[in-house]
Amino acid sequence: MGSDGTSGADRPEGKHMHAVDPATLQVIGKPWRKVDARSRVTGQTRFADDLKLPRMLFCKLLRSTVAHARIVSVDTSAAEALPGVHAVLRGEELPNTFGILPVSQDEHTLCYDKVRFIGDPVVAIAAVDEDTAWDACRLVKVEYEKLDVVTDVFEAAKQEDNRIHDYGRGGNLHRQEHLEFGDMDAGFAESDLVREDVFFFEGNTHLPMEEHSTLAFRDPDGKVTVMSSTQTPHYLHKALSKVLVDHVPAHKIRVIACPNGGGFGGKSDPFNHEIAAAALSIKTGRPVKITLTREEVFQTHRGRHPVLMKSRIGVTKTGRIKALDFETHLDGGAYGSYGTASTFYTGALQTVTYPVENYHFRGARWFTNKAPCGPKRGHGTPQPRFGLEVQLDKIAVELGINPAVLRRQNLVDAHSLTANWMRIGSMGLGTCIDKVVEGSGFLERWGKQPYGKGIGIACSSYLSGAGLPIYWNAMPHSGVQLKLDRSGLVTVFCGSTDIGQGSNSILAYIVAEVFGLEPQDLRIVTSDTDLTPVDLGSYSSRVTVMTGNAALQAAERAREMIVGPVADKLEVPKGRLTFAGGRVFDCEDPERGMSFAEAVQIAEAKLGTLGTTGSYRPPRAAARFKGGGVGPSPSYSYTAAIVEVDVDPETGIYKVPKIWVAHDIGRALNPALVVGQVEGSVYMGLGEAMMEEMSYRGNRFGVHKIPSMLEYKTPTSMEMPEVVTWIVEDPDPNGPFGAKEAGQGPLLPIMPAVANAVYDAVGVRVDEVPVTPEKVFDAMQKKARGQEGRYGPNELPSIEWPEPRRVRTPWQGGTGVEVEREATEARS
Amino acid sequence: MLRLPRFTYHRPTSAAEAVKIAADHGPASQYVAGGTDLYPNMKRRVQTPTEVIALSGCADLVGVSGSAAEGITVGAMTTLTSLEKDPALQAAHPALVHAASVISTPLLRNMGTIGGNLLLDTRCNYYDQSHEWRESISFCMKCSGDTCWVAPSSPRCWAVQSSDTVPLLCAVGAEVSLIGPEGERRIPVADLYQDDGIAFTTKKPGELLTHLHLPAVDGTWRASYRKLRRRDTFDFPVLGIGAWLRFDGDVCTAAEIRIGGAGSYAIPATKTAELLIGEKLVAGDAAAEERITAAAQEAFKPTRAMDNTDHFASWRKKMAPVFVARALRDCLG
Numbered sequence A: 001m002g003s004d005g006t007s008g009a010d011r012p013e014g015k016h017m018h019a020v021d022p023a024t025l026q027v028i029g030k031p032w033r034k035v036d037a038r039s040r041v042t043g044q045t046r047f048a049d050d051l052k053l054p055r056m057l058f059c060k061l062l063r064s065t066v067a068h069a070r071i072v073s074v075d076t077s078a079a080e081a082l083p084g085v086h087a088v089l090r091g092e093e094l095p096n097t098f099g100i101l102p103v104s105q106d107e108h109t110l111c112y113d114k115v116r117f118i119g120d121p122v123v124a125i126a127a128v129d130e131d132t133a134w135d136a137c138r139l140v141k142v143e144y145e146k147l148d149v150v151t152d153v154f155e156a157a158k159q160e161d162n163r164i165h166d167y168g169r170g171g172n173l174h175r176q177e178h179l180e181f182g183d184m185d186a187g188f189a190e191s192d193l194v195r196e197d198v199f200f201f202e203g204n205t206h207l208p209m210e211e212h213s214t215l216a217f218r219d220p221d222g223k224v225t226v227m228s229s230t231q232t233p234h235y236l237h238k239a240l241s242k243v244l245v246d247h248v249p250a251h252k253i254r255v256i257a258c259p260n261g262g263g264f265g266g267k268s269d270p271f272n273h274e275i276a277a278a279a280l281s282i283k284t285g286r287p288v289k290i291t292l293t294r295e296e297v298f299q300t301h302r303g304r305h306p307v308l309m310k311s312r313i314g315v316t317k318t319g320r321i322k323a324l325d326f327e328t329h330l331d332g333g334a335y336g337s338y339g340t341a342s343t344f345y346t347g348a349l350q351t352v353t354y355p356v357e358n359y360h361f362r363g364a365r366w367f368t369n370k371a372p373c374g375p376k377r378g379h380g381t382p383q384p385r386f387g388l389e390v391q392l393d394k395i396a397v398e399l400g401i402n403p404a405v406l407r408r409q410n411l412v413d414a415h416s417l418t419a420n421w422m423r424i425g426s427m428g429l430g431t432c433i434d435k436v437v438e439g440s441g442f443l444e445r446w447g448k449q450p451y452g453k454g455i456g457i458a459c460s461s462y463l464s465g466a467g468l469p470i471y472w473n474a475m476p477h478s479g480v481q482l483k484l485d486r487s488g489l490v491t492v493f494c495g496s497t498d499i500g501q502g503s504n505s506i507l508a509y510i511v512a513e514v515f516g517l518e519p520q521d522l523r524i525v526t527s528d529t530d531l532t533p534v535d536l537g538s539y540s541s542r543v544t545v546m547t548g549n550a551a552l553q554a555a556e557r558a559r560e561m562i563v564g565p566v567a568d569k570l571e572v573p574k575g576r577l578t579f580a581g582g583r584v585f586d587c588e589d590p591e592r593g594m595s596f597a598e599a600v601q602i603a604e605a606k607l608g609t610l611g612t613t614g615s616y617r618p619p620r621a622a623a624r625f626k627g628g629g630v631g632p633s634p635s636y637s638y639t640a641a642i643v644e645v646d647v648d649p650e651t652g653i654y655k656v657p658k659i660w661v662a663h664d665i666g667r668a669l670n671p672a673l674v675v676g677q678v679e680g681s682v683y684m685g686l687g688e689a690m691m692e693e694m695s696y697r698g699n700r701f702g703v704h705k706i707p708s709m710l711e712y713k714t715p716t717s718m719e720m721p722e723v724v725t726w727i728v729e730d731p732d733p734n735g736p737f738g739a740k741e742a743g744q745g746p747l748l749p750i751m752p753a754v755a756n757a758v759y760d761a762v763g764v765r766v767d768e769v770p771v772t773p774e775k776v777f778d779a780m781q782k783k784a785r786g787q788e789g790r791y792g793p794n795e796l797p798s799i800e801w802p803e804p805r806r807v808r809t810p811w812q813g814g815t816g817v818e819v820e821r822e823a824t825e826a827r828s
Numbered sequence B: 001m002l003r004l005p006r007f008t009y010h011r012p013t014s015a016a017e018a019v020k021i022a023a024d025h026g027p028a029s030q031y032v033a034g035g036t037d038l039y040p041n042m043k044r045r046v047q048t049p050t051e052v053i054a055l056s057g058c059a060d061l062v063g064v065s066g067s068a069a070e071g072i073t074v075g076a077m078t079t080l081t082s083l084e085k086d087p088a089l090q091a092a093h094p095a096l097v098h099a100a101s102v103i104s105t106p107l108l109r110n111m112g113t114i115g116g117n118l119l120l121d122t123r124c125n126y127y128d129q130s131h132e133w134r135e136s137i138s139f140c141m142k143c144s145g146d147t148c149w150v151a152p153s154s155p156r157c158w159a160v161q162s163s164d165t166v167p168l169l170c171a172v173g174a175e176v177s178l179i180g181p182e183g184e185r186r187i188p189v190a191d192l193y194q195d196d197g198i199a200f201t202t203k204k205p206g207e208l209l210t211h212l213h214l215p216a217v218d219g220t221w222r223a224s225y226r227k228l229r230r231r232d233t234f235d236f237p238v239l240g241i242g243a244w245l246r247f248d249g250d251v252c253t254a255a256e257i258r259i260g261g262a263g264s265y266a267i268p269a270t271k272t273a274e275l276l277i278g279e280k281l282v283a284g285d286a287a288a289e290e291r292i293t294a295a296a297q298e299a300f301k302p303t304r305a306m307d308n309t310d311h312f313a314s315w316r317k318k319m320a321p322v323f324v325a326r327a328l329r330d331c332l333g
C-alpha cells in the first residue's frame, strides 16, 4: 500500500480498504495475541468486583417475593435502625423512569407502585458490609396486594384486564407488527409444495461467568463516577442522567465500563442496581459497591425470548421459496427492554440467506410476570432461524432433495436486495456449505447411516451492526481519537467496551497496521465516558465494523499528517513512503528512512500537537418503511454448520461427537479470534440446542425453577464436541479491510442442525428448543404407536392483527417504502 | 455470591473428641467433613448450625484397611478421590469405585468424603434454593414451612435420595459403624435410611459415622451401578441403580436392586429381584436377556419420580426399567 498525498479515503483499495492485497498486510489477518491477553490469563485484569475504595459501603437490593402485586406499603424503619446501615433508598426517591429504548421507558430504579416479577427490586440498602446489608433487607416490611400472575403468552392473551403495564397495544400486548412484501396469494399459487409448521424456542439466559457488579462514588466536587460491568457505558450514562437529573447533571456523571467477564447481551441494558449504587453514593457521600448473586443475575436476565412461531411456506420443486408467511409470539417478561427491536428481529433476517419472493411477517410481544427478556447473542433471530431451517429440512425430505443441495441451489445473490429491502453485501454462504459438506461427507452420510446415527445441516446469517442507533440521532455510531506522542506511542481512545471478544485488540490491530507498528506497543483507552468519544456499545455485532472503520479513518488521517513532513525531510515522493517494522521509509530504498518516533517528532515540529479523530455511520438503509429500521446493516455474515449425533433409541439420550462449521467473515482481522468466536458460538448454541431453559413454575406463583449454575443446565467443557472450523473470506466493501461479524452468527445454525440430525438418526421431529432426551423419547414412542413422530407445539394465541404495512418488493418495482407512501412520494 | 451465616468452628483431633463436642452443643451443632454439601446448604440457610465440628483433623477416620477376602473397611473421612484411586478397592469393588468416580467433579471429589456422601442431605429443587427464593414460594415443609410444594396435599416430604454410592452400598449389603453418646453400633447401610425426605436417616442426634464396611469378596457375586443425569461431568443422579446378583454357577441365587434418585431412600426393586432368583442368567443368552428385560419392567412401579429434580418425572420413571436392565446385564459373567 502507499499514499500519493491524497486523503486516506481515496486509497486505491477503497474507503474501507476491503480490496487490499493481503500479502501487503503485517498485522491484519495474522494471529496476534490479544492486547489484554497477558493480564487476563495472569489474573491481573480488574473486573468491577475486584475494585475496592477506602470507606466503601456495600449495597444489597431487597427484591420482590411476589410476581405481580400492587405495593401497599414499605416499612424500612427497622432496617434504617440496624447498626451498620448507612442509607436506605426507596422507590419514590427516584420517580423518573428509564429503559434502554426511548419507546419503552418503563422501569423504575426501585418499584414503589407495583412489582411485576419475582426479583423486581423494591429497596436498596447501603451498609458497612454485605452481611449487614442482607440482614437489613430482611427487616424491611413490604405489604403487597397480590394480582393474578401472567406466566406465558396464552395467559397474557387471556388475562386482558389484568394488565402488567398500562402502555402498549392494549391488554398485555406490548408490541404488534405486521408487514407484507409482495403478493402472498400469487406466491402460494405458484408453489409446488406448501407446508405449515408450529415451533417453540424456549427462553434461555446468557450465563456470563462474571456476575454484574457496580462501584459508584462521588468526588468532593460533586462528580459521580460509576464503574460497572456493562456492555453499553454510553446508554448507561444516558439512563443515569435521566433518573438522577435532580441530583447530578449529565456532564458530571462519568461511566467507566470495566472489562466484562462475559456479556453476550446480558449487560447491555441500564440496570436498577447500577442506578441504585450511584444514588446511594450520592446519598452517603461514600463509595458504594454492589455485586449481584447468581440468582440475581438470573432475575436481571434480558436473555433470549421464548418464541412461539408458525411458518407457512410455499416452494417450487427445486426448493425456491415463493412465499413465506411467518408469525411470532414473544414472551417478553415484565419489562420492555430491547423487546421492540427483538420483535422486529424475529422477522427481519428470514430473507437474507435463501431468496424469499414474497414475504409476510406478523410479530407480537407479550408482557408476562417473569424476568424481562432482551438481547442474547443472535438477538431475536435464532428463534425464527430454528423454525425456518427445520422447516426446510422437512421440505428437503418431502421433495426428495438432499438438504445441503436444496440450500446450496437456493442462495441469495451477493450485492442484492431482499424482499424486505435488506441490502446484501458480500455473500460467502455457498463456499461455507461446500466446506462443511465436503469436510463431513454429508452427501454420503445423510439418510444412509444406521438407525441411531444422524447428521444434520443448517445455515444462518447475522448482521454486522445495527444500521440505526437505539435513540434517533444523526451523530456517528462510533468515534475514535488518536494521540501521537513524541515517544512514538500511539494512544487510541474509543468508547467501545471489550467484553472478552477482543474489541480493544481490534482497535490496536487496525491502527498498528496503518502505522506499521506492533499492536502490543499501542495504548488502548476505551469505555470511559469522560475520556473517550462515544461508541454506542458492544451489541448487535457492531464493534469490529464500526469502531474498526472509525479507527481506520483516524489512523489514515494521522498517517496523512505524518507523510508530508517526513517526505519533505527525506526528499522522497509521499507516495513512496512505507510504514513498517516501526519505521517510515522509502519503499524503493528502505535504508532511507527513520523510526516511527522520529517521524512523529518531525510532524509535530511542523504541525503542532498531533491528534486525529475518525468516526463511522452505517450507510443509509434501502428499507425506508416504518419498521424497516431493524435488520439493515453494513453487511451480513454467513455460516453453515453440520452436526453429528448418536441417539440411544432406548432412552432418547443423544451425544454430539462432532460439529463442522464454516463462517464467512468477510476478512478475518485476526483468524485466531474469529475461530474463538465461532467455537464459542458453537458451544453456546449447543447449550441452547440440548439443554438450556429459563423455566418457571407457572403453577407455583411464577418462581424461576432453577436459578443456579448447577441446575440451569449448560454444557461444561467436557460436553464440548470436536469442532472443525473453516474461515471463509469474501471481503465486504463496507467492512474495515473487508471484515464482517463473527460474534453471533455462528451460534444460529447449531440448534436447527441438532434437531435435523436427530431426525436423520431416529426419524422423529422435535420442533422445539431445547431438544431434550425426554422429548426425543416421547416422539419416538408416539411414532412406535403409529402416531406422528413429533414433539412440539400445535397452536398460537389467536389475536386480531392490524392491517399490514404493505411494501412492494424490489422486483415488483418498489421503492422501499409503504405502498401508500409510494403514491404520495410520487405525487410530490 | 451467597455468604455463609456466622458460626463457631471446632477442630477436634479424634472421633471421640468430636462426639463429645457434639454432645455438649446438642442440636445447634453439626459435623462437617468435606463441606461440599453442608456449606452450600448453610449458604442457602436450609441448615443453620451455629457450631460446626470439622472432622478433617480426626486421623482415626481416614483410610482403607482390611482385605478383599475378609472385608475392606473405609474410614468415613476418606475422600472420594482416594477411594476411587485405591488399588485394593479398584480390584475388589469396581462398582463402588465407579459409583464414586461419577460423583460430581474432580474438585468436589477431592474435598467430598465417603461419610459425607452417605449422609448427603436429600435434595429437592424447592429446597435447594436461597432464602429469598424459598420465601417467594413461602417456605416448604422440609425447612421452616408446612406445605410440600411437590405434592401439596401430601403430609410428607418427598425430597430425593441423591447419593451415588448409597443405592449400590444398600444392594451389596455393606455396613457402617457409628459412635455416639450411647456408644458404638454397626448396622447394615440399608438400615441407615428411612422413607422420609426430612428424617431420611436413622442416625441418632450427635452420632458420628466412623467407618464403612464392605462385604467380603468371594467370587460368588457381582454388582453394578448405573446413573442417569443430564451431564456426565457434573450432575447429581436423577436415577441411580445399584444392582447385586449372587450366582451358583450360572444360576442366580440372590439378588438385590436399589433405585436411587427416585424417592426419599434407595427403593428396593423387590419384584425384579424375585423374578431373577433361581434363573439361569448368562451373558449373551437370548433367554437370559428376555428374563432380565421382563424383570426390569417391574422396576417401573416402585420408582417414585416426582417433579422436583432435573428432567421430566414421567421420563425418569420410564427410564428405570432401562437402567435396571443395564445394571443387571453388567452383573452377568
Ligand SMILES: Cc1cc2nc3c(=O)[nH]c(=O)nc-3n(C[C@H](O)[C@H](O)[C@H](O)COP(=O)(O)OP(=O)(O)OC[C@H]3O[C@@H](n4cnc5c(N)ncnc54)[C@H](O)[C@@H]3O)c2cc1C
Residues within 6 Å of the ligand: A710, B030, B031, B032, B033, B034, B035, B036, B037, B038, B039, B040, B055, B076, B077, B080, B102, B103, B104, B105, B108, B111, B112, B113, B114, B115, B116, B117, B118, B119, B120, B121, B162, B163, B164, B165, B207, B208, B209, B210, B234, B235, B236, B237
Ligand atoms: C455441584 C455439586 C455436585 C454434586 N454432585 C454429586 C453427585 O453427582 N453425586 C453425589 O453423590 N453427590 C454429589 N454432590 C454432593 C457432595 O459433594 C457429595 O455427596 C460428597 O460426598 C459429600 O461429602 P462431604 O464430605 O463434602 O460432606 P459434608 O458436606 O461435609 O457433609 C454432608 C452431611 O453429612 C454429615 N456428615 C459428614 N460426615 C459425617 C460423619 N462422619 N458422621 C456424621 N455426619 C457426617 C454432615 O453433617 C452433613 O450433614 C455434589 C455437590 C455439589 C456441590
Ligand code: SF4
Residues within 6 Å of the ligand: B123, B124, B125, B126, B127, B140, B141, B142, B143, B147, B148, B149, B150, B151, B156, B157, B158, B159, B197, B308
Ligand atoms: S419434597 Fe416437598 S417438603 Fe420436601 S423439600 Fe421438596 S417441597 Fe419441600
